[in-house]
Amino acid sequence: MAPEQKKRARPVSKASQRSKKRQKIEPVKNGTAKVGKRAVALDALPWNEVEMPDMFEDAEGFFGLEEVEGVEVIREGDTVKFVTAVTQMADDEDEFKGFGDGDLAPKAAEAQPDIPDLAKPVKEKKTKKEKAKKQETKEEKSKPLDLETNVFKALEEDAAEEGTDVSAWEDLDLSPDTLSALSKMGFVKPTPIQSAAIPEILAGHDVVGKASTGSGKTLAFGIPILESWIEAYGELAEDEEEDSRPPTALILSPTRELAHQLTGHITALCKGLSNAPYVAAVTGGLSVQKQQRQLAKADIVIGTPGRLWEVMSGSRELTASLREIKFLVIDEADRLLTEGHFKEAEEILGALDRQEDPDEDEVEKLSSRQTLVFSATFHKGLQQKLVGKGKQGLIDESESMEYLLKKLNFREDNPKFVDVNPISQMAEKLKEGMVECAGTEKDLYLYALLLYHPNQRTLIFTNSIHSVRRLTPMLQNLNLPAHALHSQMAQKARMRSIERFSSPKATGSILVATDVAARGLDIGGVHLVIHYHLPRAADMYVHRSGRTARAEASGTSILICAPEEVVGMRRLVAKVHAQNAIAGGGNKSKYYMRSLDMDRKVVARLKPRVTLAKKIADSTLAKEKKGHDDDWVKNAAEELGVDYDSEEFEALGGGRKGRGTGRKLKEKEARALTKGELGALRGELKSLLAQRVNVGVSERYLTAGTVDINELLKGAKGDFLGKVDGIGMDDT
Numbered sequence: 001m002a003p004e005q006k007k008r009a010r011p012v013s014k015a016s017q018r019s020k021k022r023q024k025i026e027p028v029k030n031g032t033a034k035v036g037k038r039a040v041a042l043d044a045l046p047w048n049e050v051e052m053p054d055m056f057e058d059a060e061g062f063f064g065l066e067e068v069e070g071v072e073v074i075r076e077g078d079t080v081k082f083v084t085a086v087t088q089m090a091d092d093e094d095e096f097k098g099f100g101d102g103d104l105a106p107k108a109a110e111a112q113p114d115i116p117d118l119a120k121p122v123k124e125k126k127t128k129k130e131k132a133k134k135q136e137t138k139e140e141k142s143k144p145l146d147l148e149t150n151v152f153k154a155l156e157e158d159a160a161e162e163g164t165d166v167s168a169w170e171d172l173d174l175s176p177d178t179l180s181a182l183s184k185m186g187f188v189k190p191t192p193i194q195s196a197a198i199p200e201i202l203a204g205h206d207v208v209g210k211a212s213t214g215s216g217k218t219l220a221f222g223i224p225i226l227e228s229w230i231e232a233y234g235e236l237a238e239d240e241e242e243d244s245r246p247p248t249a250l251i252l253s254p255t256r257e258l259a260h261q262l263t264g265h266i267t268a269l270c271k272g273l274s275n276a277p278y279v280a281a282v283t284g285g286l287s288v289q290k291q292q293r294q295l296a297k298a299d300i301v302i303g304t305p306g307r308l309w310e311v312m313s314g315s316r317e318l319t320a321s322l323r324e325i326k327f328l329v330i331d332e333a334d335r336l337l338t339e340g341h342f343k344e345a346e347e348i349l350g351a352l353d354r355q356e357d358p359d360e361d362e363v364e365k366l367s368s369r370q371t372l373v374f375s376a377t378f379h380k381g382l383q384q385k386l387v388g389k390g391k392q393g394l395i396d397e398s399e400s401m402e403y404l405l406k407k408l409n410f411r412e413d414n415p416k417f418v419d420v421n422p423i424s425q426m427a428e429k430l431k432e433g434m435v436e437c438a439g440t441e442k443d444l445y446l447y448a449l450l451l452y453h454p455n456q457r458t459l460i461f462t463n464s465i466h467s468v469r470r471l472t473p474m475l476q477n478l479n480l481p482a483h484a485l486h487s488q489m490a491q492k493a494r495m496r497s498i499e500r501f502s503s504p505k506a507t508g509s510i511l512v513a514t515d516v517a518a519r520g521l522d523i524g525g526v527h528l529v530i531h532y533h534l535p536r537a538a539d540m541y542v543h544r545s546g547r548t549a550r551a552e553a554s555g556t557s558i559l560i561c562a563p564e565e566v567v568g569m570r571r572l573v574a575k576v577h578a579q580n581a582i583a584g585g586g587n588k589s590k591y592y593m594r595s596l597d598m599d600r601k602v603v604a605r606l607k608p609r610v611t612l613a614k615k616i617a618d619s620t621l622a623k624e625k626k627g628h629d630d631d632w633v634k635n636a637a638e639e640l641g642v643d644y645d646s647e648e649f650e651a652l653g654g655g656r657k658g659r660g661t662g663r664k665l666k667e668k669e670a671r672a673l674t675k676g677e678l679g680a681l682r683g684e685l686k687s688l689l690a691q692r693v694n695v696g697v698s699e700r701y702l703t704a705g706t707v708d709i710n711e712l713l714k715g716a717k718g719d720f721l722g723k724v725d726g727i728g729m730d731d732t
């Protein structure tokens with residue numbers, strides 16, 4: 001509960017000021033969207049030096065070549081004009097370009113692989129750009145009238161082509177800049193959570209928002225943050241020093257990937273603005289110094305608690321400026337407030353509210369902060385506690401949660417609870433099913449499922465890092481484009497995996513991941529989610545399955561269950577659906593997850609491939625692991641000043657005995673395969689993969705030489721030869 005004096009200090013008239021200001025402005029509709037194209041003088045164009053390939057470094061005649069992006073050359077009779085299509089941002093590099101493994105540029109919201117110029121002084125770049133801008137303005141002033149006329153004609157034509165009609169957003173009373181940005185994103189209308197949450201946030205309330213996965217929660221808080229920034233700095237920013245203003249918002253995210261995705265999403269929203277807030281991501285795995293530099297001028301800070309706290313605790317100025325934020329957002333709140341992040345979240349919240357030198361002004365600043373809490377699921381009790389109605393007895397975990405909630409320091413006694421979809425946390429167009437198989441056959445059934453869904457972007461969830469490490473190379477050996485994602489990978493490798501998985505060209509890519517990918521990740525075109533290991537809790541089932549069927553698309557979620565897991569899993573899924581049914585006034589006992597029908601004969605035919613692929617992957621992994629173990633022990637031995645002999649060490653039981661001996665033996669066996677043996681296995685697998693898997697075409701028919709290929713391939717799917725039935729899902 002917020003203290004009394006804070007509530008009094010709340011600025012009351014903001015919302016009304018806002019609407020007064022807006023009454024004067026016409027909302028953007030089709031045909032009038034703001035487009036950043038204009039005619040410019042030749043030397044006002046943002047020339048870039050061309051990166052010289054090494055082979056040309058000494059070549060004569062290549063020096064001084066320059067290129068300009070986003071410029072159209074228009075020829076009118078004998079005159080050539082340059083029209084720049086570059087939309088002006090706070091900085092050119094603010095555009096989100098996806099994850100990559102290059103050195104990430106500070107202005108690139110962490111997400112630009114191809115900007116290796118971190119060392120370049122940012123200010124210098126900006127100055128250059130500012131100069132260009134000034135020159136541009138000068139140029140515009142002295143331009144002959146007919147040029148202006150031409151430009152505006154061009155603008156109108158372009159707008160008619162590019163702008164999406166955003167009149168459905170009108171009721172939300174957004175600024176023309178935001179409407180123009182939404183128009184450029186092609187978002188015709190707000191999603192239900194956006195329609196419900198945005199007005200409450202704009203009216204100055206604290207909001208707890210709940211809506212199903214993939215329903216647009218990011219912009220439900222992103223748009224009001226942008227509105228607030230535009231209102232405060234939209235017109236002033238050009239005259240003001242970037243780093244003289246405090247950040248507008250701090251958004252906390254439980255995972256690095258989600259933090260980068262939020263950064264990308266909000267940056268994309270701001271992309272079309274002539275004057276945009278600077279969005280910075282602060283996550284582990286990337287250089288602290290870099291992030292400190294970005295933070296110094298950030299308007300919207302998006303971070304994971306661990307790294308953010310690390311950076312905050314090292315900088316009093318940063319902490320002081322973050323105390324002035326207008327919005328604190330807790331995304332995926334139920335995870336962020338309870339799992340593993342407790343300590344840092346507590347420190348951050350404490351630091352945000354600490355008053356080192358309390359005076360009237362400080363109280364004013366603290367009280368003006370709005371707290372926004374979003375998730376698709378909320379742990380039992382969290383929802384009640386968030387809206388100030390929790391009265392039941394507390395167990396350990398919820399006690400700590402309760403404590404953190406108090407620390408959130410809502411400005412209102414009861415924040416607005418916005419639950420736009422109380423009937424279901426699951427996406428509407430999600431199909432669910434389970435496949436039963438022996439525990440030892442999960443790999444085989446996984447492969448079969450992938451072949452039954454050829455060329456579909458698929459996310460496979462496991463409960464252990466070891467399984468990700470094992471399954472990824474196994475699938476790669478089977479010629480499937482699989483990528484790994486888990487928390488022990490280096491950050492750049494994590495980003496690379498996501499980038500490759502989500503690349504628009506790689507529509508059939510596969511990501512094998514731990515639950516680090518379960519929440520919030522918004523990757524377009526994920527058709528299938530496979531739970532190789534079962535989710536440990538109902539909410540995790542919701543979040544994992546929510547990686548597909550997003551933003552009104554359809555998708556499928558399939559659990560691979562060992563017989564002993566079936567009952568427990570049915571109960572868990574029924575629980576999720578029962579909650580939905582109760583909320584909707586339906587019958588609790590109705591949901592029974594369907595078992596999918598996989599032809600066991602077809603699956604059996606895939607076994608030789610999988611056995612070989614597994615053997616090769618296990619051997620490679622065991623050899624790598626041995627290398628790592630050896631390095632570790634060798635280093636430790638060196639530090640202790642003792643001799644190390646790997647064989648001797650192993651003879652002694654590897655330093656440990658008992659637990660895991662079976663696995664160790666298997667690893668030893670896998671390691672024992674020679675290069676030649678491995679090569680032979682690879683050859684065998686290659687020839688198997690070169691043939692289609694014959695499912696039901698008689699050998700006699702094939703050898704008789706009277707094969708009607710068309711008939712044979714009828715109903716064939718990818719790797720299969722002969723007709724393959726679906727597995728019981730409508731669209732498979």
Ligand SMILES: Nc1ncnc2c1ncn2[C@@H]1O[C@H](COP(=O)(O)OP(=O)(O)OP(=O)(O)O)[C@@H](O)[C@H]1O
Pocket residue numbers: 186187188189190191194211212213214215216217218219375376519520521522546550551
């Ligand atoms: N108004 C809109 N119209 C169309 N698409 C939208 C709109 N708002 C958001 N989207 C798109 O919907 C997708 C899902 O949005 P978002 O990631 O915010 O979902 P979410 O509710 O946060 O999901 P999760 O609970 O899984 O984190 C994104 O690709 C986003 O670009």
